[in-house]
Amino acid sequence: MPYLLPNFEKPCNCKVDLIAVGSGQALKLASNGDVDMVLAHDPQAEEKFVKDGFGINRKTFMMNDFVLLGPLSDPARIKGTKSAAQAFAKIQKSGSTFISRGDNSGTHQKEKSIWSKAGVRTFGSWYMEIGQGMGAALTMADEKQAYIISDRATYLQRIERLKLAVLVEGDPELLNYYSAIQVNPSRYPTVNATLSRQLTDWLCSTEGQKLINNYQISGRQLFKSTCDIRK
Amino acid sequence: MSDLRQALAEALRLILSADADVRTIVSASVRFSLASTAIASLIALPAGIALSASRMRFKRIIEDVLNTMLAIPTVVVGLFVYALVYSQGPLGGFHMLFSPAAIVLGQTVLIIPLIASLACSAVSSINPIVRETALTLGAGKFRTMRTVASEAQGALLVACITAFGRVIGEVGISLLLGGNILGYTRTITTAVSLQTSKGEFAQGLALGIILLITAFIVNMAARLFRRKP
Numbered sequence: 001m002p003y004l005l006p007n008f009e010k011p012c013n014c015k016v017d018l019i020a021v022g023s024g025q026a027l028k029l030a031s032n033g034d035v036d037m038v039l040a041h042d043p044q045a046e047e048k049f050v051k052d053g054f055g056i057n058r059k060t061f062m063m064n065d066f067v068l069l070g071p072l073s074d075p076a077r078i079k080g081t082k083s084a085a086q087a088f089a090k091i092q093k094s095g096s097t098f099i100s101r102g103d104n105s106g107t108h109q110k111e112k113s114i115w116s117k118a119g120v121r122t123f124g125s126w127y128m129e130i131g132q133g134m135g136a137a138l139t140m141a142d143e144k145q146a147y148i149i150s151d152r153a154t155y156l157q158r159i160e161r162l163k164l165a166v167l168v169e170g171d172p173e174l175l176n177y178y179s180a181i182q183v184n185p186s187r188y189p190t191v192n193a194t195l196s197r198q199l200t201d202w203l204c205s206t207e208g209q210k211l212i213n214n215y216q217i218s219g220r221q222l223f224k225s226t227c228d229i230r231k
Numbered sequence: 232m233s234d235l236r237q238a239l240a241e242a243l244r245l246i247l248s249a250d251a252d253v254r255t256i257v258s259a260s261v262r263f264s265l266a267s268t269a270i271a272s273l274i275a276l277p278a279g280i281a282l283s284a285s286r287m288r289f290k291r292i293i294e295d296v297l298n299t300m301l302a303i304p305t306v307v308v309g310l311f312v313y314a315l316v317y318s319q320g321p322l323g324g325f326h327m328l329f330s331p332a333a334i335v336l337g338q339t340v341l342i343i344p345l346i347a348s349l350a351c352s353a354v355s356s357i358n359p360i361v362r363e364t365a366l367t368l369g370a371g372k373f374r375t376m377r378t379v380a381s382e383a384q385g386a387l388l389v390a391c392i393t394a395f396g397r398v399i400g401e402v403g404i405s406l407l408l409g410g411n412i413l414g415y416t417r418t419i420t421t422a423v424s425l426q427t428s429k430g431e432f433a434q435g436l437a438l439g440i441i442l443l444i445t446a447f448i449v450n451m452a453a454r455l456f457r458r459k460p
Contacts, residue, residue, distance in 0.1 A: 021428060028430025102413060104429040129413035131425035132406070140410050143318055143328055 004211055008202050014195055022105035022133065030054060030181070033188030037196035041106035041178045055181035061203040062212050062223045063177045064152050066110060068168035069138075070096075071145040078147075084171045085118040092118070095126045097146035101137050102129030106176065111149050114173060138162060151176055153222045177226065203227075238436030245437055246444075252413075253438070257445055260418040263331060263409075264399040265449075267338035272391050275343045279350025279390075280380050284362075284372075294351065300344035305403030312337040313407055329410035334418075337404035342394035349393060353386030354379055385457070392453055399446055419445070 005016050019029070023040040030038040031054040038055070040046055049055045068087055070078065076094040078087040091098055101108040128146070130137060134154040141148035142162050152169075155162070168174075180200045185193035202208050209225035216222065245253045282293060314320055316327040316336070327333045357379050365375040380387065398404075402420035409416030411425060419442040426435035 025428050025430040028432070103425060125414075128410075128415070131411045131413070131417070131421070131428075133428075136410070140329055 003215055004203075004208070007207065007211055008199055012195070012198060016199065022103055023109075024104035027054075030183050033183060033191060035183060036191045036193075037180060037182045037200060039178060039180050041176055042109050043177060043179070044109065046179050046181060050181065053187060054184055056184050057197060057200050058179050058181040059200055059204050059227065060177050060179045061208070061225065061227055063175055063226045064223045065169065066107065066149050066174040066176055067152050067155055067166045068147065068149050068174075069141065069155065069162075069164040070147040070167045072163065072165050073145075074165075074167060076147065079165075079167045081168050082171060084114050084149075084168055084173050087168045088114050088118040088120060091147050092120045092123075092126075095124060097126050097128065097144055099137050099141040099144065099146045099148045100127060100129045101134065102131045103133070105133075107134060107149065107151060110174075110176065114149070117173070138164075149174075153217070156217045156220065156222065159218075178223075234432045234436065237433035238440065241433050242437035242440040245441065253441065255414055256417050256419055256422050256438075257441060259331070259416065260399055260420070260442070261445060261449065263334050263338065263405070263418060264395055267335045267342065267398050268391055268395045270335070271339045271342045271346055271394060274339075275346035276350050276380075276387060276390070278343075279347035280354050280376055282347065283351040283354040284376055284379070294348070297344045297348040297351070301348060303341070303344075305341060305401040306407060307403075308341045309337055309404040309407035312340060312404070316408070328408065329412060329416065331409065331416055333408035334405050334416060337408045338398040338401070341401070341404060342397055345397060346390050346394050349390035350387055353383045353390060356386070357382045388453060388457055392450055395449060396446060399442065399449075 001018055001020075005018070009016055019026075019035065021029070023042040023045065026035075026038045026040050027042075027045055027049050029035050031049060031052070038049075040049075043060075046055075046058060050058050066084075068078070068084055070076070076087075076091045076096045078090050081087040081090070100111060128140075128144075130140060132140075134150060135158070137148060138150055138154065138158055140146070142164055145163070147167075148164070155166075180203050182193065182196045182200050183191045185191050203212075204225075204227035209227055212223050212225045213221065282290065287293070312333065313328065316322045316325065316333055318326070318328070325332075327336070361382050362375060362379055365378045370378060400420065402424055405411070405416070405418045406421045406424060409418065409421065411417050411421040417425075419438055423435045423438045423442075426432070426438065
């Protein structure tokens, strides 16, 4: 966002105030009408948010993917497993420590959907719900040498400081879609509808999409624009 | 407003239903806070009493430093202890990070200055005649200190209660050093911060109400305990 927003703010001569919170809290703030628009990555919650009349003009504007990380020693032997669900089942079977965000964030929702796909319903003391952000969760997984699911961007930002390896990636189940949604101005007349529409549309403009595709961390593309393939 | 009303209803519901998750986190909060208050008192009460009796040249400066440390943010204490106990730190071999022991250690460090400072001023405010009488009656230095401390026991207990209030209500240390692990290091305050980040504001407020009720019960118990002897 600090990379994208200046390109929007300059031509429109406006200032976007950014509140960085997880998808759960973001949608809550938006459904209280306390913000003008919201970015989130939890498709189910987003659809409900729009259906309940809180949001309009939802644009799924970019995607990246999740990776399944774990200790180099890989006690559950999941390296090379193609399906995330299979890998999760192996982790449960071996009882290896797994760190869960446990905070209703988009990542946590994704993790839960993989557990249910893997048919895992019982969790023991190997499963640690920590109720914190991605950064704190990665730090703890590193310290405890545990398995964890992370979005690729946060993982790459911290790659130097982590003694964890990418063990499973590329499963379509691990894709992560981000949407922008305007808060419904007919529900909350005080929101800035003009600018939030402009920004939502700009994220799907040629310029916005190009910027998203060009964003790199240590020479690697992190996000892919998705406005053409998803409506 | 609806969040506030919901919070009250939710707090009542959680208390009446004796919700298992809530019981675990309340018990964790109380256990960690009592442990750190007890350990810190053992160190800081004698230290504060000794400081008040001492005629050291730097006494005033030490008092100023202690009082300054009352302003230290909990998250800074948390970071300091974190650097001690994480796997690369000097105490890394004990694997204490993200455990109750780490929380108790951090909270103990946090309130030692608080208890010492309050104890020092509590004892200093005792009439000097008490000290002099004890001395003229032939009491030794240690005996005199005990007499003065027992005169000030009410204020010393208040020092401990204040410290308990500070630790049971803090979130920086518990989150950073405990890691908010469900059923292990999750306390009331870290649960509140989790509910907030989930967007469950009413639930968070409800837990805040439960925290205050818990602290109230502990304070009542301390008062009754004092009256007995």
